[in-house]
Amino acid sequence: MPRTRTAKAAAPSSPTAETPKASSSKYTLEATTTASPKLFVLPKAASKEAKIVTLPNPRTAKPSRYLVCPQTGFYEFTKIAAPKSVPRSWLIETTSDSQRSGQTISNAEFFIASPLDPVFLLLPSLADSSIAKGSDDKKKLFLSGDDYFDQLPTEYSHLEEILQWTESKTVLEKRMAAICDTVDAGDETMFRINREKLVSLCLSKARTLSGSLPISVEKQFVAKALQAPVVNQRRAPVQKSASTLSEAPDSGTSTPLTETLESQSSAATIETAATSVDQDTVEVEEAIKPTEDVVELQRLRVALDFICDRYISPAVTQWVKEGLASSNVQFSALDEYLAKVAELRAEALAARSLGDYSRKHMRDEDDDDAREQKKRKMEEEKRRKQNQSRGVRDLKKVNTTGMMKLSSFFQKK
Numbered sequence: 001m002p003r004t005r006t007a008k009a010a011a012p013s014s015p016t017a018e019t020p021k022a023s024s025s026k027y028t029l030e031a032t033t034t035a036s037p038k039l040f041v042l043p044k045a046a047s048k049e050a051k052i053v054t055l056p057n058p059r060t061a062k063p064s065r066y067l068v069c070p071q072t073g074f075y076e077f078t079k080i081a082a083p084k085s086v087p088r089s090w091l092i093e094t095t096s097d098s099q100r101s102g103q104t105i106s107n108a109e110f111f112i113a114s115p116l117d118p119v120f121l122l123l124p125s126l127a128d129s130s131i132a133k134g135s136d137d138k139k140k141l142f143l144s145g146d147d148y149f150d151q152l153p154t155e156y157s158h159l160e161e162i163l164q165w166t167e168s169k170t171v172l173e174k175r176m177a178a179i180c181d182t183v184d185a186g187d188e189t190m191f192r193i194n195r196e197k198l199v200s201l202c203l204s205k206a207r208t209l210s211g212s213l214p215i216s217v218e219k220q221f222v223a224k225a226l227q228a229p230v231v232n233q234r235r236a237p238v239q240k241s242a243s244t245l246s247e248a249p250d251s252g253t254s255t256p257l258t259e260t261l262e263s264q265s266s267a268a269t270i271e272t273a274a275t276s277v278d279q280d281t282v283e284v285e286e287a288i289k290p291t292e293d294v295v296e297l298q299r300l301r302v303a304l305d306f307i308c309d310r311y312i313s314p315a316v317t318q319w320v321k322e323g324l325a326s327s328n329v330q331f332s333a334l335d336e337y338l339a340k341v342a343e344l345r346a347e348a349l350a351a352r353s354l355g356d357y358s359r360k361h362m363r364d365e366d367d368d369d370a371r372e373q374k375k376r377k378m379e380e381e382k383r384r385k386q387n388q389s390r391g392v393r394d395l396k397k398v399n400t401t402g403m404m405k406l407s408s409f410f411q412k413k
Helices: 119-133 145-150 159-163 166-177 195-210 215-226 292-311 314-326 332-387 390-396 406-410
Strands: 039-041 051-056 063-069 073-081 109-116 180-185 188-193 230-241 257-261 268-272 276-286
Touching (some): 051 159, 119 188, 119 314, 159 166, 166 180, 195 292
Parallel strands (some): 039 109
Antiparallel strands (some): 051 063, 180 188
16 A cells, blocks of 8 residues: 655744733723713703703604703704714813713714794694684684693603693793783683784794804805806906015025014915016906895895794795785895896806807817818828829838938939
């Protein structure tokens, strides 16, 4: 039976060889078993009786979180979060009475409690029945506050617990009276919604909001919406003179350079001497420009749309906007201006399309001329080759590398 060769066994490792040790930490972190805590910024005026409760959202009727304080009223939570593309971090400083149970969380977002008018929480029960009936306000029945409270969704709602606080119930009834007609029936007050009062309340809040719109909202929804198409652009030369710096006596350069260091920015800036610089400024001429009244109406409409989109249901929003016709604020001037801007934009778009078609037609004609010229050259080259004799064609195939040309024999020596 033939023998088979086997590889030699590997030599045992040296006892002095060091084996890598697993890295160990001095502190061992326990695995997180519960959800990370959330940070809430609450008002200082809130009392110890304040609670975070669940109430139906006035816009979507879905359960949402609110802060209710018997002394200071109702608050809504606004989430502040940095964009994912630009991560941010924050630290909370300790106080004398803080507990040393800090924790590091991965989600750097927090919630700020801002005041909320509770009339929006009650608006679904006040207005939905009136909209469903579709009758005149004067023909609707007066109901008590408890009747309207019972019409609100009760699923996942802490409204019953809130109504047990006398102060909170009084605040709700006072806010109901701001948008309702009231009558006294004995010891109880009856309410019936009034659309004119509701429209007046919304416009009052919109005026307050329109005076402090963010810059991004001002540019996107006010300035851009009112901007008319550009009619003409003219370049006007503007001459600016700069002081000439004196040349240093020992300097070898014709244009001296001066370096200045700013202490705050710690950056060096280079200044060069110049006598005069001609710059072209573009003067943009728009078709029409809005007046200050039109701009204010646009701001007011943007603020009103924001309030309706955030706190009022779509059906009630339509009902409120129908009541704007009888209010003291008329948007007819704004509507006429926006209609004119839309007409000018349509004309500019049509003119641009016509110009694009004309340029495309000219490019097509140039391409046709280039193709025709190329085709003509190819035909001429083909005819020239056909007119050549066979001898000439054969001579062109001869390898003349290293051979002297015939004209070299007739040159002067």
